[in-house]
Amino acid sequence: MFGMDVAHSCASGMNGLRAAGDLVARLQMAKGMRITQAKRYVADRLGVTPLDLSDNTAMHELRGELRLGRVFETESSYYADPSPLEAKWHIAELLELPINSVERFRAGLSCAGPAAPATAKDRP
Amino acid sequence: MERQVLARMGDGSLVATTRDQIRADLEEGTQAAAARGMMAPLAADELDHLLDIYASSARFTGVDIGAEVVLSKDGSGTPQLGSRIDALYACEQVLAHDTVELFHIDYSYKAVKTIVPFEQQFMKEAQERLTVPVHYGAQPDLGRYSAPDGPCGNWSELLPALKIDEARAAQEEAVALAVDDMVYVAESLWEAGADGLNFDTAGAAGDADFLATLRAVETLRARHPEMGIMVGMAAEMVLGTHGRLEYRGTRLAGLKPAGQLAVVAQAGATVFGPAVNTVTTRSVAWNSARALTFVKPCMAAATIPIHMNVGMGVGGMPMHAFAPVDAVSRASRACVDILRLDGL
Numbered sequence: 503m504f505g506m507d508v509a510h511s512c513a514s515g516m517n518g519l520r521a522a523g524d525l526v527a528r529l530q531m532a533k534g535m536r537i538t539q540a541k542r543y544v545a546d547r548l549g550v551t552p553l554d555l556s557d558n559t560a561m562h563e564l565r566g567e568l569r570l571g572r573v574f575e576t577e578s579s580y581y582a583d584p585s586p587l588e589a590k591w592h593i594a595e596l597l598e599l600p601i602n603s604v605e606r607f608r609a610g611l612s613c614a615g616p617a618a619p620a621t622a623k624d625r626p
Numbered sequence: 627m628e629r630q631v632l633a634r635m636g637d638g639s640l641v642a643t644t645r646d647q648i649r650a651d652l653e654e655g656t657q658a659a660a661a662r663g664m665m666a667p668l669a670a671d672e673l674d675h676l677l678d679i680y681a682s683s684a685r686f687t688g689v690d691i692g693a694e695v696v697l698s699k700d701g702s703g704t705p706q707l708g709s710r711i712d713a714l715y716a717c718e719q720v721l722a723h724d725t726v727e728l729f730h731i732d733y734s735y736k737a738v739k740t741i742v743p744f745e746q747q748f749m750k751e752a753q754e755r756l757t758v759p760v761h762y763g764a765q766p767d768l769g770r771y772s773a774p775d776g777p778c779g780n781w782s783e784l785l786p787a788l789k790i791d792e793a794r795a796a797q798e799e800a801v802a803l804a805v806d807d808m809v810y811v812a813e814s815l816w817e818a819g820a821d822g823l824n825f826d827t828a829g830a831a832g833d834a835d836f837l838a839t840l841r842a843v844e845t846l847r848a849r850h851p852e853m854g855i856m857v858g859m860a861a862e863m864v865l866g867t868h869g870r871l872e873y874r875g876t877r878l879a880g881l882k883p884a885g886q887l888a889v890v891a892q893a894g895a896t897v898f899g900p901a902v903n904t905v906t907t908r909s910v911a912w913n914s915a916r917a918l919t920f921v922k923p924c925m926a927a928a929t930i931p932i933h934m935n936v937g938m939g940v941g942g943m944p945m946h947a948f949a950p951v952d953a954v955s956r957a958s959r960a961c962v963d964i965l966r967l968d969g970l
Contacts, residue, residue: 509954513688515697523724524758531854534896537968571757603753603819
């Protein structure tokens, strides 16, 4: 795992939750978007440039502000950050992209009243 | 006397060589693919760039800042990281994976079918603990449907006995069973919240194995328009263990990566993973040039993302379970720099 996963991540990866690799990956897997298109889409939604998407210093702060979930370490305490499902809910809104687990979670909230809108643009 | 350079062989061993020898390996590697695949070799400037990567004395290398790509990780986790869910969580939080993949150690859709409710439970828990996409993956693994493991005749025994028709009939019977199993497992994991499904090492048992995968993908796409579906291949050439099977008019036997991509996209997958196997007796430079040559025709034709397989024993990587970081980083960079891949 050290040789394969860590080396690939450091050599060419977008670094997932440390930056914005998970967001670009969602567009690729769900919509079949090529890398340039997917990076541009995510960058536009975040109001940054595609270059910023792999920059963990830029993305760490932005993910915190937008409540998209982020990594934490010993020196940090993000107890008020969103839970994973909450973070994915925000990601689905940001990208206007249904996320399977979020859709199923929302469907199970029937006792909490009407379902929340699926995307930001569905909001009244 | 020319300065010595340390380099890797396809089995992972470290050897002393020279820049001129690496250049020769690169040229031989691309010519080997061009001859076997009847395709164009890499261009001179591409070989020059590969030479700079593989003749470097640096322990580690990487793509340019801003040129990073998505890493879709099959089979995420390792026992040292705790439970399967703990391992996925560590992959997200500590190892910075762009995606993770829940998997069972018996990496076969047929095997997983018998335990699918438990895999669903793991998927549900994974979705509650992770923010990055969590896929589920396994292999089509058509060989499991042949005797003595499965109900169909064993084409690996029938073919040497020249029982060609029986061998073909056995594979066709197995295809139908495999499609049912793959669709059943995929829909079950989708129901549990998976972000996508991975059909890994498609075509490992030949053209019938690949056909089963394509039919499963086609069925899933028709039923679940939102489902993310990745198809990763087993090899650079689809073996014709049946020989006559077609998908929408395309003969599957003998398909190379660009042809594989075309039928995978037609079936409805959203990500395609070409695979080119490593020759362990040649250098990783030779293997990298060969692999890139095979995959290059995909890039211009692709309408879906290309995530080249660059794991153990594929994509110019050594066939070694504990890959050296110098070889991994070189292969990683070479693939992205030369092919402008969408991911690995």
